[in-house]
Amino acid sequence: MTVLIVGSTGMLGQALVKEAVTRNVSAVGLARRGAELSCDVADATILATVLDAVRPQVIVNAAALTELLECERNPEAAYLVNARCVAVLAEYAQKSRSYLIQVSTDHYYTGDGASLHSEDAPVRLLNEYARTKYAGEHFALTAPNSLVIRTNIVGFRGTTDKPTFVEWVLGALKRREALTLFDDFFTSSIDVMTFSSAVFDLLQLRPVGILNVASGDVVSKKTFIEAFAERFDFCLEGDRVASVKMLGGVCRAESLGLDVSRAEALLGYRLPCLPEVISHLADAYQEQANAI
Numbered sequence: 001m002t003v004l005i006v007g008s009t010g011m012l013g014q015a016l017v018k019e020a021v022t023r024n025v026s027a028v029g030l031a032r033r034g035a036e037l038s039c040d041v042a043d044a045t046i047l048a049t050v051l052d053a054v055r056p057q058v059i060v061n062a063a064a065l066t067e068l069l070e071c072e073r074n075p076e077a078a079y080l081v082n083a084r085c086v087a088v089l090a091e092y093a094q095k096s097r098s099y100l101i102q103v104s105t106d107h108y109y110t111g112d113g114a115s116l117h118s119e120d121a122p123v124r125l126l127n128e129y130a131r132t133k134y135a136g137e138h139f140a141l142t143a144p145n146s147l148v149i150r151t152n153i154v155g156f157r158g159t160t161d162k163p164t165f166v167e168w169v170l171g172a173l174k175r176r177e178a179l180t181l182f183d184d185f186f187t188s189s190i191d192v193m194t195f196s197s198a199v200f201d202l203l204q205l206r207p208v209g210i211l212n213v214a215s216g217d218v219v220s221k222k223t224f225i226e227a228f229a230e231r232f233d234f235c236l237e238g239d240r241v242a243s244v245k246m247l248g249g250v251c252r253a254e255s256l257g258l259d260v261s262r263a264e265a266l267l268g269y270r271l272p273c274l275p276e277v278i279s280h281l282a283d284a285y286q287e288q289a290n291a292i
């Protein structure tokens with residue numbers, strides 16, 4: 001079985017490649033640069049040609065334009081990468097009877113605080129990122145053998161130009177910068193390592209449709225950062241608590257909790273809650289430090 005990991009150089013893609021190596025699964029990575037296969041997924045013709053040449057039995061799509069502001073400023077690019085590319089992957093999956101996993105988002109829920117949203121909860125599409133990711137879900141589901149995973153992932157990317165959320169928090173803590181802690185922005189964030197392991201477990205089970213794979217709880221960004229700072233032995237000093245509504249620019253969803261009971265029943269194990277997620281991040285950080 002060859003697994004094609006689209007977006008293999010990103011925060012999630014790197015973790016998926018690592019998980020494939022651990023499990024001795026043959027995997028090929030694709031991105032615009034730095035991967036085994038160089039391809040711009042916005043170019044449908046080239047992407048289709050690459051798929052026909054590689055002939056993967058499984059595709060995990062972790063490529064996306066993830067920055068909200070960039071999607072807002074360039075909706076066409078967001079559509080091409082987050083949505084139309086998925087139509088090309090789905091067409092290939094359909095004709096070759098391969099299995100497609102489309103990694104989606106949780107950016108669909110607003111106004112109900114720390115609620116947990118099941119796979120069939122009504123969505124609100126407040127910005128181009130959410131609109132294009134939602135379109136991508138529908139394109140993926142045109143293939144009968146496809147799974148859309150909604151999630152919120154945290155981890156390390158390891159590039160200085162584009163820090164992830166936890167890299168940004170860690171950098172600010174190290175520089176002793178005061179942080180703004182949002183107490184009304186809720187997520188079910190799971191570490192990319194556990195998420196990747198769950199993805200490979202799901203590959204054995206081949207469920208189809210939409211599935212939430214995230215942490216087993218929902219917490220505010222304030223609670224997440226406090227737990228993170230404590231685990232990494234930093235004191236939060238001079239930080240201020242604020243509402244996410246004070247963030248200007250892009251209109252954003254903020255009640256992003258995901259109900260993972262269906263995934264847990266399928267997988268046969270519990271997904272981690274905040275303390276385990278933070279602990280996995282600390283382990284990954286230590287591993288990175290040891291490797292230097």
Ligand SMILES: NC(=O)c1ccc[n+]([C@@H]2O[C@H](COP(=O)([O-])OP(=O)(O)OC[C@H]3O[C@@H](n4cnc5c(N)ncnc54)[C@H](OP(=O)(O)O)[C@@H]3O)[C@@H](O)[C@H]2O)c1
Binds near residue numbers: 030034064103154
């Ligand atoms: N990060 C989060 O907080 C979060 C939360 C919920 C859901 N998600 C979803 O999780 C998935 C992975 O996110 P991530 O944070 O790992 O993203 P990321 O770190 O930004 O990685 C994106 C990957 O996609 C590739 N890519 C982007 N544009 C491309 C193009 N035109 N052609 C080919 N490859 C392209 C990038 O490589 P190149 O730029 O070199 O091409 C990179 O490998 C996405 O579907 C995202 O929507 C993320």
